[in-house]
Amino acid sequence: MTAPPSSSRTGTVDDPSGAPDRGLRRRLRAAVLAHKTAAPRGHLPPVLRAGLPGPTEETAAWEFRPAPDDPLDHDTRVEVAVALAHRALLRVEAPLLWLSRSGDPGPDQCDLEWQAAACAAWRQLGLAPSFVVLTRHGWWHHPSGASQTWTRLRRRS
Numbered sequence: 001m002t003a004p005p006s007s008s009r010t011g012t013v014d015d016p017s018g019a020p021d022r023g024l025r026r027r028l029r030a031a032v033l034a035h036k037t038a039a040p041r042g043h044l045p046p047v048l049r050a051g052l053p054g055p056t057e058e059t060a061a062w063e064f065r066p067a068p069d070d071p072l073d074h075d076t077r078v079e080v081a082v083a084l085a086h087r088a089l090l091r092v093e094a095p096l097l098w099l100s101r102s103g104d105p106g107p108d109q110c111d112l113e114w115q116a117a118a119c120a121a122w123r124q125l126g127l128a129p130s131f132v133v134l135t136r137h138g139w140w141h142h143p144s145g146a147s148q149t150w151t152r153l154r155r156r157s
Contacts, residue, residue, distance in 0.1 A: 018128070019144035024096070027054040028132065028139045033153055035100055036136040046101040046110055050084035052092045053134070062087040077117030078124075085125055097122070098132040098139075105133050105140040105147060115142050 020028065031053035045068055051061035062084050066072060072080070081097055088095035097118040099111060107115070111133045119129040119142075131142045138149030 019146040020132075020141050025148065027052065028134065028141075028148070029153075030055040031098075031100075031134055032136065032139055032150070033155060035134060036153060039136070042102075044100070044102040046099055046114075048080065048084065048097065048099050048114060050081070050088040050095050050097045052088075052096060053098055053132070060088070060091050072113075074113070074117060074120075077114060078120045081114075081117050081121035082124060085121055085127070089125075094127065094130075096130050096132060098134050100134045103135055105135045105138040105149060107133065107140060107142075111140075119143075 034055060046066060048064045048066070049061040050063075053061065064080050064084060084097065085095055097114075099114050101110070115131045115133075118131040122129040129143060133140045133142075137153075138147060140147040
């Protein structure tokens with residue numbers, strides 16, 4: 001088994017606002033396509049992942065699926081993010097935390113709650129905060145604000 005490629009995103013702890021580089025944008029596109037292909041219709045509960053997104057066969061990620069009727073407070077979310085990061089750091093140099101869900105990639109209340117926890121967790125670990133919301137239609141990166149949406153995303157030949 002080969003080790004997954006390491007991330008080369010821009011941004012450091014001193015400058016966490018770097019937008020995703022071209023390689024990460026390709027991986028995010030592939031992750032959106034995989035998300036769309038896996039569940040083309042209907043509501044999807046949120047899933048939090050840490051690691052490196054990409055096509056299903058190249059994804060190095062650990063996930064957490066919150067129970068729909070179990071509200072989580074900020075501290076619990078931070079603990080979850082730290083635990084996922086510790087696992088991801090075993091295989092990925094600079095892990096990303098991302099939330100896959102239904103709807104548009106623009107931020108909503110659930111995203112903002114996880115984003116706040118992700119930033120706190122990544123700071124605790126000395127990592128550059130990097131959080132992405134990923135849906136069937138695109139992605140939104142925090143803290144850079146970079147985003148990408150597609151009307152008709154197709155697999156490249």
